[in-house]
Amino acid sequence: RRKALVALCALAVAAGVLVVSLLEDPVYEAQASVLLSASDDSQLSPTQALAFSDADEIAGSTGEELGGVDPASIVERTSLSQGGAPDLLPVTAQAAAPLSASQLADTYAERFASFVEDLPEFRGHAEVVEKAVAPDSPESPQTVRDTVLGALAGLLLGIFAAFAWARLDRRVRAARELAGIVGAPLLGTIPKSQSLALDEGLRELPAADAEAFRMVRVSVRHLAVDREIRSIVVTSAEPGDGK
Numbered sequence: 420r421r422k423a424l425v426a427l428c429a430l431a432v433a434a435g436v437l438v439v440s441l442l443e444d445p446v447y448e449a450q451a452s453v454l455l456s457a458s459d460d461s462q463l464s465p466t467q468a469l470a471f472s473d474a475d476e477i478a479g480s481t482g483e484e485l486g487g488v489d490p491a492s493i494v495e496r497t498s499l500s501q502g503g504a505p506d507l508l509p510v511t512a513q514a515a516a517p518l519s520a521s522q523l524a525d526t527y528a529e530r531f532a533s534f535v536e537d538l539p540e541f542r543g544h545a546e547v548v549e550k551a552v553a554p555d556s557p558e559s560p561q562t563v564r565d566t567v568l569g570a571l572a573g574l575l576l577g578i579f580a581a582f583a584w585a586r587l588d589r590r591v592r593a594a595r596e597l598a599g600i601v602g603a604p605l606l607g608t609i610p611k612s613q614s615l616a617l618d619e620g621l622r623e624l625p626a627a628d629a630e631a632f633r634m635v636r637v638s639v640r641h642l643a644v645d646r647e648i649r650s651i652v653v654t655s656a657e658p659g660d661g662k
Contacts, residue, residue: 420592421584425577432573437566445557446513449520451528452549453508455535461542465506468535468545469499480530485522497527507548517553524551604642606651607635615661 455465463471478493496513510531512524525547532545591597598605612628615621624632642648653662 421581424581424584425574428577428580429570429573432576433566433570436569437562440560440562440565443560444515446515446559447517447520447554448511448513448558449517449524449551449554450512450549451510451524451547451551453510453528453532453535453545454548455506455508455541455543455545457506457541457543462540463538465508466501468538468541469501469508471538471540472499472531472534474499477527477530477534480534481523481527484526484530493523493527497523499531510551512551513558517555521551521553603652604638606638606642607631609635611660 455468457464457468474494475490478490478497481493481497482488482490498511500509500511508531510524510528512520512527514520514523528547528551532547535541535545536543591600594605594608609631610628612624614625614628623629639651655662
């Protein structure tokens, strides 16, 4: 009944997400990898060396290397994490351009490797074993994916709104619904007659229109109830329907 509402919600949410996605500045992401090879007499393991790293100091030296980039911006756009191997640490960087993202990841990785090697407690070697590659497509926004998810979210919202509307709408939409509400049998329905609409003085209905009246008569005659029938309601949806 409310398919239009569901479709409207799905389209509206999808369109809104699409507009926001198109207006959003692209963000490109690149990743380099640092290998920490700790010697047997090292007091710090690769995981501990990561915990000892000073993000502000590394970001400061990275910013100087890149020509005076704000260290606070570098801290926000870079991250160090534990890789699949305990001694392999991925460096992820984000930027507004593909080349900028790869340069930031490589520079930060090199500064981090130098920082770890300078730690007195760490004995071993740190090196960048995998250079960052400039990405072909932005990490965000992902317009197609976001629009599809927006359409699905709008669809769910529309279904919820349709059910909520149905719960609040107390109007009777079909004759059989009325039978269930009042707890009385539906004896029949009389459709609108085009013949009567064209000729109010019509003395004999066409066979198709007359059949509806015959069905009502049969229902009244053969109605099986356990009590005497004292009243029959003849009603219509609107005034002037010819009750």
